Amino acid sequence: MAGSLIKIDEEIVTSAVASVTLGGSDWDSSYDVYMVKVNNIQTDTDTARFQFRVTTSGTPQTDANYDRATKLLLAHTTFGNVYNVNQTNFDIVGSMGTATGEQSNLVMYCFNFNNASEYSFGTIETVDFGSSARIQGQQGGFVKTTTEANDGLHFYMTTGNFTSGSTFTLYGLKK
Amino acid sequence: MATNLEFIKSASGTSVSSLSVTDLFSADYDVYEVYITSADQSSTAGLWVSLLDSVGSEITSASYDNAYLNMLSNTSFSEERYTGQTGFFSFAYNTTSYEQSIGFKMVVFNPYNSSSYSFVTVQSSFYRQGLGGVGCKHIGVLKSAETCTGIKVFGNTGSFDDIQLSVYGVK
Numbered sequence: 001m002a003g004s005l006i007k008i009d010e011e012i013v014t015s016a017v018a019s020v021t022l023g024g025s026d027w028d029s030s031y032d033v034y035m036v037k038v039n040n041i042q043t044d045t046d047t048a049r050f051q052f053r054v055t056t057s058g059t060p061q062t063d064a065n066y067d068r069a070t071k072l073l074l075a076h077t078t079f080g081n082v083y084n085v086n087q088t089n090f091d092i093v094g095s096m097g098t099a100t101g102e103q104s105n106l107v108m109y110c111f112n113f114n115n116a117s118e119y120s121f122g123t124i125e126t127v128d129f130g131s132s133a134r135i136q137g138q139q140g141g142f143v144k145t146t147t148e149a150n151d152g153l154h155f156y157m158t159t160g161n162f163t164s165g166s167t168f169t170l171y172g173l174k175k
Numbered sequence: 176m177a178t179n180l181e182f183i184k185s186a187s188g189t190s191v192s193s194l195s196v197t198d199l200f201s202a203d204y205d206v207y208e209v210y211i212t213s214a215d216q217s218s219t220a221g222l223w224v225s226l227l228d229s230v231g232s233e234i235t236s237a238s239y240d241n242a243y244l245n246m247l248s249n250t251s252f253s254e255e256r257y258t259g260q261t262g263f264f265s266f267a268y269n270t271t272s273y274e275q276s277i278g279f280k281m282v283v284f285n286p287y288n289s290s291s292y293s294f295v296t297v298q299s300s301f302y303r304q305g306l307g308g309v310g311c312k313h314i315g316v317l318k319s320a321e322t323c324t325g326i327k328v329f330g331n332t333g334s335f336d337d338i339q340l341s342v343y344g345v346k
Contacts, residue, residue: 003178007346037345039205039284040291073242073314075256101292101318105206105284127284127294127314135240137296137314167205169345171179 004174005035009152011168016044016161022170023152024058031172034110036153039167041104045160046097047131050104051089052155054113054120054144060154063146064088070124070140082138090124090142095131104128108153116149179346180208187213187339193329194338197231200287200324204344207286209326211279211340216268218333219303222279225262226286226293226317227325235261236319243297243313249306263315264331268301277301286323293317 009026022036041050053060066087072080093104106126112118120143127137144150155168181204186196200207214222226234237259245253245266268277277299284294297313317323328338 003180005178005180005345007179037206040288071244071312073244073254073256073312075240075242075258075314077256079242079244079254079256101316101320103285103291103294105294105296107206107282107296125282125296125298125312127296127316129292129294129316129318135242135294135314135316137242139244139312 006172006174007169008172009170013162013166014164016163018161019154019156020162020168021055021058021152021154022168024055027151028172029114029151032175033173034113035171035173036108036110037169037171038155039105041166042102042163043096043157043160044098044163045157047095048097048160049091049158050093050096051091051158052153053089054150055152055154056148056150058152061144061146062088065145066090066142067145068140068142070138073137073139075135082140092126093128093130096128097131099131099133101129101133102131113150117147119147120144120150181344181346183342183344185339185341188335189337190334191338192334193327194335194340195227195233195325195327196340196342197227197325199326199342202287204346205285205288206345207283208343208345209281209283209340211277211328213337213339214277214279215335215337216330216333217336219267220330220332221267222265223262223329223331224281225327226323227327229322229324231325233327234317234319234323237261238318239263239315240318241313241315243311246310247306248308263295265297265299265313266301266309266311268303268309289322290320292320293323
């Protein structure tokens with residue numbers, strides 16, 4: 001029986017690299033909804049931030065038009081509300097590094113990326129083991145408040161690199 | 176066209192205290208989706224999930240950390256957080272009069288990777304008399320870098336009149 005989750009692009013880091021782009025020249029605009037799976041993200045530098053931006057024509061969009069609102073779940077202290085408007089990126093993990101167990105994983109759904117006359121939207125669920133050896137995760141969403149078509153996602157560390165085994169996968173949900 | 180959400184296994188039980196499902200996780204996938212489609216408990220209880228090690232034995236060490244947001248339909252939301260637990264667990268619910276009253280999706284990251292901790296996210300819904308409907312967002316980690324091959328589902332009290340689950344690999 002045919003399925004409905006179709007792999008479009010995958011990047012598995014085999015040697016240290018500062019950033020990874022899903023889509024771009026590999027983007028397939030025939031879907032309305034995309035799922036992004038990111039797992040086993042590790043870095044070679046302490047206190048690095050793990051972030052992403054959307055791309056247009058394969059180029060990361062750095063304009064200050066990223067809004068987000070998420071609930072930050074924490075196992076060690078009171079949960080937080082994370083909300084920002086007019087940012088230049090989406091902050092996935094505020095600080096991660098090289099200690100034992102440090103890692104980030106997420107699943108994201110992206111909507112309206114192909115529609116140049118509408119904003120792009122996403123929902124995101126993350127689970128991380130961060131620089132303080134504590135579990136945390138975000139549950140929420142983001143909006144790229146620009147009427148532009150987007151064709152991918154650019155993931156990067158603000159300092160240092162992704163290490164071998166970090167995996168990024170883009171799927172389309174068949175219409 | 177090939178699909179990238181691949182069915183691995185279903186399992187079920189009736190009148191059981193737990194359901195262990197082996198040979199779920201392998202080198203074929205990094206990420207899995209577990210759907211519990213029925214969990215009819217004999218009494219009000221939380222739903223627990225633990226992981227099975229490379230030989231199918233339950234990992235019972237106090238190495239599971241949990242944080243979950245309970246979104247209650249009749250009052251303010253609540254948050255709970257625990258470290259050093261013996262499993263991933265859910266909001267306590269009851270099914271005395273409401274058969275199969277649960278919706279539960281768990282994403283498991285990197286369970287088979289012997290050099291990585293295992294992580295989960297859960298989205299679930301329950302019904303509990305006196306509270307009404309409850310939605311739950313949950314994250315968890317098993318802080319042990321080891322190969323996990325399956326799961327065990329159990330209640331913290333009582334047994335399951337009926338339990339059913341299905342597991343998929345995200346290729």
